[in-house]
Amino acid sequence: MESGDGPRDDGFRFGNGRLCFTFTATLGDRGAPAPRERLAVPGDLSRWCVEAGLLDEAPPAGPVTLTAARRLREAIDRAAERVRTGGSPDPRDAEILNDWAARPALAPRLDEGGRLGWHQDGAQVRHVLALVARDAVDVLTGPARSRLRRCADPDCEGLFVDVSRPGNRRWCSMNTCGNKAKKAAYRRRHPQSG
Ligand SMILES: [Zn+2]
Numbered sequence: 001m002e003s004g005d006g007p008r009d010d011g012f013r014f015g016n017g018r019l020c021f022t023f024t025a026t027l028g029d030r031g032a033p034a035p036r037e038r039l040a041v042p043g044d045l046s047r048w049c050v051e052a053g054l055l056d057e058a059p060p061a062g063p064v065t066l067t068a069a070r071r072l073r074e075a076i077d078r079a080a081e082r083v084r085t086g087g088s089p090d091p092r093d094a095e096i097l098n099d100w101a102a103r104p105a106l107a108p109r110l111d112e113g114g115r116l117g118w119h120q121d122g123a124q125v126r127h128v129l130a131l132v133a134r135d136a137v138d139v140l141t142g143p144a145r146s147r148l149r150r151c152a153d154p155d156c157e158g159l160f161v162d163v164s165r166p167g168n169r170r171w172c173s174m175n176t177c178g179n180k181a182k183k184a185a186y187r188r189r190h191p192q193s194g
Contacts, residue, residue: 012038012051015173016160018144020136022052024077024159025172027070031157039073042066049128054106054118061125072100072129076136080159083140084148097140100133153177 013025026048028036039045045066046058061069075096079089089097106127111117139145144161151158151172158172171178 012048013158013173013176014052015175016158017163017173018135018139018161019052020076020132020139021080021159021161021172023048023132024073024080026073027077028158029155030077031153032155039066039070045069045125049125052128054128054131055123056120059123059125059128065125069125069129072096072133076132077159079136079140080148081150083145084150084159089140097133097136100130101137103127103130103133105130105134151177153180 012022013028014022016022016025026038026044028038039048042061042063042065043058045061049055050058075093079093079097082089082093104127106123107119109117109119139148139161147162147167149160149162149169151160152170153172156172156177158177160169160172162169171181
């Protein structure tokens with residue numbers, strides 16, 4: 001298996017603010033010796049579609065879809081790393097992204113109240129993956145490309161787009177890695193407080 005051998009971890013991460021990077025975060029702790037595979041079984045992929053706020057009901061998924069999803073995920077991660085470090089994506093990764101981005105994707109809609117929603121009729125995992133790929137192409141080619149970062153947490157190394165005005169954001173999410181770093185700093189300053 002490509003990446004499914006790490007410790008099981010069901011807690012998806014959605015705090016990094018960009019769809020394609022919440023998807024790459026389904027492989028967590030990328031900087032650790034054993035990354036966390038959060039898409040361990042096909043059902044995890046179905047659940048991600050719901051928890052990401054894209055689909056109301058968990059769509060069916062099988063092992064073939066799971067393998068394809070992981071392949072897309074890692075192509076996005078590698079392509080983003082190339083762009084982040086000033087290069088261009090490997091053509092093989094670009095092909096994977098382009099192939100998915102060309103497929104029918106989940107369609108956006110205006111919900112009552114003016115919020116972004118998604119058409120649910122007949123929506124499948126493959127429509128979600130196409131949407132993720134399109135978001136990745138947008139990130140890698142648009143204004144966000146100069147703000148690509150990896151989380152400063154040495155275990156996490158999750159991708160995010162730094163939208164802070166000074167451009168000095170360090171963590172993929174303040175709720176997770178940022179909070180962890182804040183607590184660690186507090187413990188260093190107050191070694192007696194446990
Ligand atoms: Zn992080």
